[in-house]
Amino acid sequence: MFGKFDANAGGSGGSSLTVVGPVALGGLTVDFVGVPAGAKRITWCFNNVVKNAVGVANICIVRIGAGSFLAAGYNQAGGWQGVQGNCAISSNATGFIWHDGYNNNDATQINQAMLIFVLMDALTHTWAMTLNGSIQNVAGGAVPRTDINYQSAGSVALGASLDRLQLTTVAGTASFTAGTYSLIVE
Amino acid sequence: MPFTLPFSAPPDGVVFNLSGTSTLLTPIATNAKRVSVAWRGMLTNTIAPAVGDFPTFFLGDSGGLVTTPYSGAAAALTWEPSLGPVPSPGISGNLINANAGGGNSGPLNGTLTLIKTDISNHVYFGTLFFSAQGTINVVGVTAAFITLPDTLAQIAVTTANGIALFTAGQAVMIVEG
Numbered sequence: 159m160f161g162k163f164d165a166n167a168g169g170s171g172g173s174s175l176t177v178v179g180p181v182a183l184g185g186l187t188v189d190f191v192g193v194p195a196g197a198k199r200i201t202w203c204f205n206n207v208v209k210n211a212v213g214v215a216n217i218c219i220v221r222i223g224a225g226s227f228l229a230a231g232y233n234q235a236g237g238w239q240g241v242q243g244n245c246a247i248s249s250n251a252t253g254f255i256w257h258d259g260y261n262n263n264d265a266t267q268i269n270q271a272m273l274i275f276v277l278m279d280a281l282t283h284t285w286a287m288t289l290n291g292s293i294q295n296v297a298g299g300a301v302p303r304t305d306i307n308y309q310s311a312g313s314v315a316l317g318a319s320l321d322r323l324q325l326t327t328v329a330g331t332a333s334f335t336a337g338t339y340s341l342i343v344e
Numbered sequence: 345m346p347f348t349l350p351f352s353a354p355p356d357g358v359v360f361n362l363s364g365t366s367t368l369l370t371p372i373a374t375n376a377k378r379v380s381v382a383w384r385g386m387l388t389n390t391i392a393p394a395v396g397d398f399p400t401f402f403l404g405d406s407g408g409l410v411t412t413p414y415s416g417a418a419a420a421l422t423w424e425p426s427l428g429p430v431p432s433p434g435i436s437g438n439l440i441n442a443n444a445g446g447g448n449s450g451p452l453n454g455t456l457t458l459i460k461t462d463i464s465n466h467v468y469f470g471t472l473f474f475s476a477q478g479t480i481n482v483v484g485v486t487a488a489f490i491t492l493p494d495t496l497a498q499i500a501v502t503t504a505n506g507i508a509l510f511t512a513g514q515a516v517m518i519v520e521g
């Protein structure tokens with residue numbers, strides 16, 4: 159059966175998932191254009207992501223789009239947790255927030271994150287997104303912390319078929335200096 | 345008029361009973377690109393768990409499990425009305441961090457999703473959510489990845505130090521290629 163095999167079988171079974179990547183990150187934005195029409199679930203994984211700038215304006219955000227990237231209308235919030243009781247939460251209507259600990263966001267922090275997009279309404283092209291990420295052994299910044307986890311969830315209506323994904327920052331001025339992404343579209 | 349949901353056939357899940365100090369989830373098809381594990385009712389016999397007693401998922405190829413530090417961080421959130429959220433950092437190298445029924449926590453329920461993000465180099469990315477209802481309610485999350493020497497062949501549900509015994513719980517694994 160297409161797309162189905164039994165874990166008990168061991169060995170190789172039928173295959174339906176195609177992994178794109180790993181693709182190296184770089185520049186002010188990381189764009190993937192060419193999501194095929196009919197996509198219903200998208201899994202976007204990021205390994206060892208590093209940026210070159212600090213501060214609230216340089217928190218990562220993810221945008222999706224149909225023909226162009228949508229920069230308004232996102233309903234969502236994200237938060238992070240660290241040691242010493244530190245935590246924060248905020249929202250951002252210009253993209254899905256990737257709340258990577260803005261108080262100590264610096265060039266030494268390394269992010270791991272997975273985003274899952276699910277098509278909620280094929281008529282309005284409304285997509286829901288959940289994100290789970292972590293930073294390991296963060297040092298420096300205003301309030302040093304060791305480990306951070308962050309999550310967010312939200313939704314946005316595109317009005318047309320999603321064809322692109324973008325990782326960038328709130329201000330769009332920080333560069334991605336390291337990391338890779340991999341992508342599965344179903 | 346009855347409404348018929350569009351339906352795509354999911355892969356078959358395989359159920360494992362959690363017992364002993366470690367339960368191996370295996371076999372796993374060699375072309376697996378996404379592995380989903382859900383578990384419920386996970387309990388261990390540790391009353392006052394230290395970090396080493398926290399339940400942990402270790403991944404491995406046919407040559408054995410990888411227990412060296414993974415890239416990422418684990419965290420558990422507890423909630424008491426008088427305290428507010430109290431973040432508790434986990435140890436790196438483990439994909440889960442919480443006591444399972446020890447102390448004030450109830451049994452753990454959660455899900456783990458693994459994606460093979462680099463087919464050639466056997467890089468597996470994992471995200472995990474769990475909760476435990478008890479005297480202290482716990483919600484835990486993590487995201488991490490590990491590069492295995494070869495293709496994923498087994499997942500161990502165990503503890504970091506391998507001492508605590510699992511006294512209850514089931515896991516189901518779904519493998520997609």
